[in-house]
Amino acid sequence: MSVKDKPAAGPVSRILRPVRGRLIVAAVLAAIGTMLTMVPLAGIAHIAQFSMGQAEVATGWVQMQNQVWRVVSVSLVCLFLGMTLISVGEMVAHLADNHITGHLRLAITRRLAKVPLGWFTSRASGEVKQAMQDDIGTLHSLTAHFFTTLGRTMGAILIAILYLFAMDWRMAIVSLLPFPLFFLFFSRATKASGANMQSFGAGMARINNAVVEFVNGIPVVKAFGVEGKAHGSYRGAVDAFAEAFTDFTRPLVSAMANAHAMITPVAVLGVVLAFGTLLVSLGWITPVEVLPFALVAPGICAPLLLLSYITHDLNNATAAAQRVHTLLETPVLETLAGESQQLPENAEIRVEQLGYSYDGQNPVLKNIGFTLKPGTVTAIVGASGSGKSTLARLLLRFFDPTEGRITLGGVDIRQIESAQLYRRIGFVLQEVRLIHASLRDNIALGRPSASQQEIEDAARTANIHQRILALPRGYDSVIGEDVQLSGGELQRVSIARAVLLDPPVLVLDEATAAADAENEVKLQQALSRFAQGRTLMVIAHRLDTVMHADQIILIDNGTICEQGRHHELLARKGRYARLWALGGYEQAKEQAVSSC
Template sequence: MNTQTTPTGQGPISRILAPIRTRLLIAATLAGIGTIFTMIPLAGMAHIAQILATASDQAWELSASSKRDIAWVVTASIVSVFIGMGSMFLGELIAHLADNRLTHHLRQAVLSRLAQAPLGWFTGQTSGQVKQAMQDDIATLHSLTAHFYTAVGRALGALSISVIYLLAMDWRIAVITLLPLPGFFLFLHRLMQSSKANMGEFVIRLEHMNSAINEFISGIPDVKAFGTTGQAYRGYQDAVNSFADAFDRFTRPLVASMAHVHAMVTPVTILGLTLLCGTISVVNGWTTPVDLVPFILVAPGICAPLLLLHTLLHDLGSATGAAQRVMALLETPILQAPLSDQQPLPANNEIRFDNVSYAYDNGHRGLSNLDVTFAAGSVTAIVGPSGAGKSTLARLLLRFFDPTQGRITLGGVDLRQLSTATLYQYIGFVLQDVRLIHASIRDNIALGRPSASQQEIEDAARAANIHERILALPGGYDAVVDDATQLSGGEQQRVSIARAILLDPPLLVLDEATAAVDASSELVIQEALARLTRGRTLIVISHRLDTIRYADQILVLDDGMIVEQGNHDHLLTQHGLYARLWALSNATSTLESEVSTC
């Protein structure tokens, strides 16, 4: 079941359903055959009516042959109902098993694909978009695979056998009775075209609204804290209003067509035409009243399959959009894998950027022509104003994405020649934005080394100054990280430090590791980081220049380029950007001290 192939000329639904298409066609065929068998009793009723109408005795005493005919018809009708029910059951079973196989495969395939995606890809996606594709859209495809094809099979089976039967009974009355059908399909075609024209905008606005809702809910504490009701709600209100406008444009053209479609194939319309044509035929002696019974029994039943087809085709439009979004996830760009199984191992812990440039998808330049070496065992600090490219440099080193030009080597080996697992054995990181998974504290710490013993996990937690806090939690190391287990930002940061300590990488990247915590938490984290960084190659990104003044090398970035390089004392003598940032940092520290004494 290879979802990565993209055959030309195939729509998203065809590509999604390719692995189970044969099963779905079998299921639809069985459902259609089952429906045909369950409609045989209607023909049996009409036949019994004809037997009764032709009985010669006015006292309705039937002959033995008539009784045998009626018994045969009743028996055949009962048997056909059971055969039909069995066939439909088998069709539904096949469809649901195929759906289970497909949805399981899609979820696994999406998860596998996203696991190979560069971590930088996730920064450009909203949680609402990914959630919609992985949860809502796959649920929409479940309705398509589990119910759509069997429902279409039932509708086509009922429609085809009804038309054939009525034409066989009396083609003249059948033609008049079925006159609304061409009009029905004409308006249905217009309905589908109108729906398709505005479906794209409808789906886009829905995605934006889902994202706005997620962002709004996450920001409610700040909104309430600052008492804002205008600007804070505007993004959410704009997204909801835009969706409402798109929904109006999507549904308005459909209303008239839907009204015409439903009016043309209501049972009253079909039965009225049947009785009108039948009455004329009986009055003119072209047929007998009993010959109208098949039309009265069967013709109104055509309405339900037709209206079901209308509903199913409308749902097909939603399924097409869902399939497109799921396919987009399955085609997410992935990091280039090593070309061979024989991966070269780094000779040492030296990192080198060789003419490295990176540009984002929107064309914004992140880094330009970087040539720099991070010596093994050294401490390098990266500073610069906001937007200078500091975090981009760190994320390239961690291979959140690959450079658009040049190469990055670890111990002489291009990072693209190392598997992700191998790379993260050499490079650990503690970032500003901590993400703990929904699992136990133990599993969160042992994320990089699942085989670690309990003693090793506890030793790492002690080194990160988080062991006592974990023991205080209900369940201790077995406590699951969720809404019930409340960890502060500083405590979550220390769990991530324990994770890095347990992994014990020779090279460590710290990206504003204490930027989002209070002063007391920062002191505890700094002590944990001091233990973690001993004897390692260290790359530190920080806006607190007093914490990096003793670094062996300081890189000053501005607009994606290295504008200054050297140690603290050397850079101060240059009276350049670093000197200005240092003066600003001192002024800020002085101001903070004055404020704290108030």
Template sequence: MDTPDTVSAKPKGRGPISQILSPIRGRLIVAAALAGCGSMLTLVPLAGIAHIASLALGDSGIVSHEVWWVVIAGIASLCLGMLLISAAELLAHLADNRITYHLRMAIIQRLSRVPLGWFTRRASGEVKQAIQDDINTLHSLTAHFYTTVGRAVGAIVISLVYLFAMDWRMAIVSILPFPGFFLFFTRAMKASERNMQAFVEGMGRIDNAVVEFVNGIPVVKSFGAIGKAHNSYREAIDAFAHAFIGFTRPLVGSMANANAMISPVAVLGTVLAFGTSFVALGWIVPLDVLPFALVTPGLCGPLLLLHYVTHDLNHATGAASRVQALLDTPVLEQPAPGMQLLPMGSEICLEHVGYTYDAGRRGVLDISFALQPGTTTAIVGRSGAGKSTLARLLLRFFDPTQGRITLGGVDLRHIETSTLYRHIGFVLQEVRLIHASVCDNIALGRPSASRQQVEEAARMANIHERILALPRGYDSVVGEDAQFSGGELQRVSIARAVLLDPPVLVLDEATAAADAESEVAIQDALSRFAEGRTLLVIAHRLDTVMHADQIIVLDNGTLHEQGNHAELLARQGLYAHLWALGDYHNCEEPAVSSC
């Protein structure tokens, strides 16, 4: 039995659908075969009807016992065929349920092992689309596509075999409309492919215009630019309408001709026309035309069905590609079992650390410094200098592309993640709460904590009274009866860190989302919590870090200066220049004032 991990470990070089459906391919093939056999059996009554008609219209007359045997055989075949089709549908749905479960589990397990920095570069909608929307799209493929193809192919094959068994000449002329269908169908597909890109781009422009219009309504109304905003949306609509016409005009005409070629009336007309000609030539008798008149029009439905499910296959291919891409996401390597190392102390050393983002943009380059236990280190620099990148490397949101970071003498890559976050706590600007009680959110990193310990952590974070004011207090559920402001979210995040009680604390934009009152509460909470701990502070206000034990000045991703406040001012370098300009007195990303 495949485990969720094996779902993502499929051989490369195959198509995305082949990779995704590999664990259940055998079941789907069996389901398609059962559906095909069932479809063949359900058509046996048509042959029975043709046989009874030939007996009734023939010279020998009807033999009652032979008719009964034909009827019994037809009913038995119909029942058995329906039973096989039902078994095929059940097998396909069970296989679909199995692969859906394994895909979702595999994605969740994969995402639990990817670097945290991966989430900061992607919208949550991408993950939601793959886990929910795309897997729902694959449901149509696994639960219905193969059985539908099996039924259609089974019906076509048994019908052709029967027709050629009756008379190969009539069989050939009876199916003449079908090559015409494929000719027009191919022309329609080529026409749609030529205009598909413009169609997709037009849809994208409408989506962007809608988002921009909705998000910008307050600004638009404030500045009286409603007409301009409407014009932008109208232009997107007009462009899409033009692209839609270009997409549908050749498609509609060709598909109309294709459907007309294999309409039951056209096919029956062809059968009767050639049948009449063959009878006139003396090649067949009129009774021989009856099986073709009964069976050949029945080929139209399966062929059209194959066309529709093949069209849906394109959507499934795109969905499978996105799901497989998520399953192939690079993971953050963990030390092998038995190879985990425990840090000896809380000293942190960065040794020639560098990091380059996927697009080739440099984050930081050749950074070396140490964070001694019980000291405060502030990282300052202009916007884009690499401050947050450095903090996230320390938290192992991603690993350095060069150099290493050690905690207590051990490379972070050799420390198990749960152990790492017991030693390093963090309070970031973007606080995420899960859909659970406030108590569970605070105890997220320490689920075994008692209610008393959770409340003590909340008191230290200055958020206890606010939680008590909620409808159900600590049992209030985030997103339902628990709503927090930006500053309150920060204090919940601080409570999490307090409960973990780590020896190292990283603060990145800790009060950026807070108003003046909340900032005071956050600063007070951090001041008490930071005592005796190793602190790394990302700062945008120099007056908040002037008492730090050491200040690291970054510029363009490199360590430009290092020292305390007095030493850096005396050097008259970048730090002194920024201090003189007062750039950091604008509260862009304030840090903890106790530093």
């Protein structure tokens, strides 16, 4: 078989590749240790045989005592040695688990740091949380316990079978008759439930997403009194999971009950004694020769039951490993084929024949072209859904364009390494994300080494300095604990963070939408001052907030309708002029509603 013809490794194998050798060592140690711990069972059988087989004479009694002490000594040594090997195996497995858990979390973090930022907008936070936290937690039972448990069960079963056949092959076959029936019922149960494993995992993911969405939406639910509707999606997720869980477990119940009944110690002992009595009556064996089978054969039941339980854990771990592997295989931002990474010479941005489609069929942007010169403010205006935010996200490389290109300082942004790109392009979006830390740390997130004076200067530019000083702990106030900021205040903190980063390019996507009119004017003035020597692009709805921009671009249905300065666009008496006369998009919308 050629390399190309070899089947791809399973998800569990791919995930555990870094610690595969350690887990094999742990399983072997556990198997050997378990074999040694079963030696005392054979020792008991042999002591009984000595006791019943020796003549009751002085020399025979002394010989038997010597043999008994020899068997007891060997049994004790094997028992303690076996327990030591099992403990060492467990330690090796747990160390391997600690290594792979840290490795996976770091690998996922590094991977997510390289994926397009737009990937996060199309994923529910519960989905990522399940893979990074819950699924890696599920893998703990696989790495820390599955392989050592498998080693112990296989070691116990193997040594027991070898011992029984060494004693008498006929009784060995008879004693093992219940176990093939167990595997028959067990395989049927596993196959039946495995068909529903995918829907079971999907139901769990849906519950995770529903919980996150429900918790995030509690303020809206309370404000508008729509508890019934808000609970509906969560109830639906719970009901769907309950149905999937029922479908998953229903085939298991009867089949597993039958399987377990086959290998209860009482059932196995009954088979051994029944057939042992028959063979004794036929004169094929002596009564004392039945004793090893009565002691050892029922001992196989517990390892087999344990094997069935860990096999169920393996199914869960396989699904978890698949989700973790999928996250690790998330497409990352790649450099253009055949191109080396480059650094831009200046902060000039050129958008050339740009086109983009989310689904590959319906274009959101078509043939967009313009230039953002350093030290200028460019405003992108247009109705909701016209493609403004998509354009901003393409500039920030949340995703790559379907057609055309965007250059920064003469270099295609796809040739600029992500860390270098975001040092040169700062952004403030409509949805503000702050970390659970002090206001000082949130503002200095991009520049942890910034001084207190630099942090305060950035806050002054964003018109948030006085608000922070009014707090009891000032800049040491922790978001969510010491202070609850309004939407406009959160945006001003986000703007201060971007100002402190001091990028040559700044993109503002409705960054002042949550601020009141007075603060919005102050922010626009501050940002205009900050734009000196920098490239600033502002996405806005209100035309009066961008009238002083060096360039205004009106986008409609994914194309550029008009482009120029405020007075130039008014002089053309086109769509921009009509919208200005109506008071902008929001006012035009209100008038359209009132006229209906």
